[in-house]
Amino acid sequence: MKPIQWIRVRSELGAGTRGASLGIDALKIAAINAGDLDFFSRFEGIEVADENHLLHMQADLNYAKRIAGIHTMYERISQTILRSLHTGHFPVVMSGDHSSAGATIAGTKMAYPDKRIGVVWIDAHADLHSPYTSPSGNVHGMPLTLSLNEDNLDCRHNEIHPSTREYWNKLKAIGGISPKIYYNDLVYIALRDTEAEEDYLIKKHNVRVFPVEEVTDNGVTKVVADTLDHLSNCDFIYISFDVDSMDAGLARGTGTPVANGLSNNQARHLLNGLLASQKVCCLELAEINPLLDLENQIARLTFPILKSAVETIVGEEREVRE
Template sequence: MKDSSRFIKILKVYSDIAGSKRGASLGIDALMESSQDIGSRYFKKYKAESVITNKLLENESTNFPHAKYIDKVYDVVKDVAFRIKEFREEKLFPIVLAGDHASSAGTMHGLKMAHPNDEIGVVYIDAHADIHSPYTTSSGNIHGMPLAIVTKLDNKKSAINQLSQEEIIYWEKIKNLTGKEASIKPENIVFCALRDFQIAEENLINEYNIKKYSAKDITYRGIKNIVDEIFEKLAHCKHIYVSFDVDSIDPLYLPGTGTPSENGLSFEQALQLNMQLIKNKKVCCWEIAEINPKFDENSRGTNAIFKILEQVTKMLIHRY
């Protein structure tokens, strides 16, 4: 009997420089502590690599008000992209444990580098749309921009900011890591648990007819029905990436994230949604992001997220 676990490799991305609050970089070690607390051998069983970034100094300023710390975020995205490319070329299934969600741009770029001629679908489980650009953002936080990065959607029709030349240079660099073509087509994105987005993002969702499901949709229509629809929508895609931002879960259950948003999923819904998605053999990469233990009293939420990680990985192994 083959050891399916050897086809899995974990990438730990210790970065929280793209969010408004620090602490998401601590989420990975918090998951490892949860694993130890229950006697799990999860992190001993699977090989792992790490992407570690320099922490910001206290009160460190940025020269990029509309794309904060983009010079540093670019390095993270580039590093993640080349790691993911290597994993896929080695026929490995990457499980990415990320700090802030900006690094998901690197994951998607890396998948495009590894599969340059194939359609790649994205199932984005998140309270937020993350498709702002420096031209449309009101905060300047790049964890709200990964989908704009990989789709190359500046959305200048909804612009509220005028960028400096240096900001433009870095923005073009981070978008163009994979060349002239966008890494992800906007029509190949499906949102799950989406509920907190701005007009500029809504304009893009409507323009490109991006499919979105709210937590209410998932509750009333049922997870299996939603997942069946997702894979029908992405049937033309050869590879599918699932990105699970824990703020998709309602803060009643999970306060331990930097950008909580009410009316989200329950833990059980998040678990079952990811379990159903990972069964599909087109899924080639799965990611968890935005766990912030600074806001998680007694590690209750982190422990539950580790159980999701463990159960989804078991389902992944079972499908091989």
């Protein structure tokens, strides 16, 4: 059993709506209200310093807002993940906005440069835009694209500033390894709100997608088995859980809620099933925004999922899958 290390990333530079930096505290309050007073102190934690002071300044670069600050975060987060893995920990990353996931993937690849890293992306969104295609310029829609070293120039419609290009290229090259992951080693679960530019890449590279209907119809166990089977050539697996993978009716406290999502039970079983594989070396949880919520609903819903995931990680059930 590897000891868990909490990695706290309170950055929300990549989101279009303010408040995701408060997600960690919303979870802590949910733990206290659930009677789990010492839950987060059972394992050591690392606080990654944020650059949220930049939010008090006007965002400059339109098609990748606050990308310079995000680059600073990427350096810090990737180094923290690298150290966490190298010191024998299982990092559980609690993030603000989902842009940080590109840095977590980078840190994982930097820790294991000769290994193949699989990614399970549980999210309503594909997060597969680049500054050349993004309609919003919010970098939380780009972490997978930069991990794949993808620009998607085929679908280009934005003229980007030379300085945006410079930082975008820096993000793709972080850690000196690029790409970090391959399309074959990426699996989407609960994907249901994509744009044409993203659909183009998913189709072109034949990326494996498990829609919510497949989770419901075939059951979580089957989807877990198929996901691990699809990633059987990967040495390590990183799981990214965006709370908007869950249904908007349950999960309104997030920047971009989407209807027809996973139930909280499906999400819990999904994470537990995947985490039972010892290939999984890192888990990230992102986009809880209590400012958009009523009575901390999303954090109260997510806390038992996180608790159950942690029990699986530290438990005896983890097995090596062939």
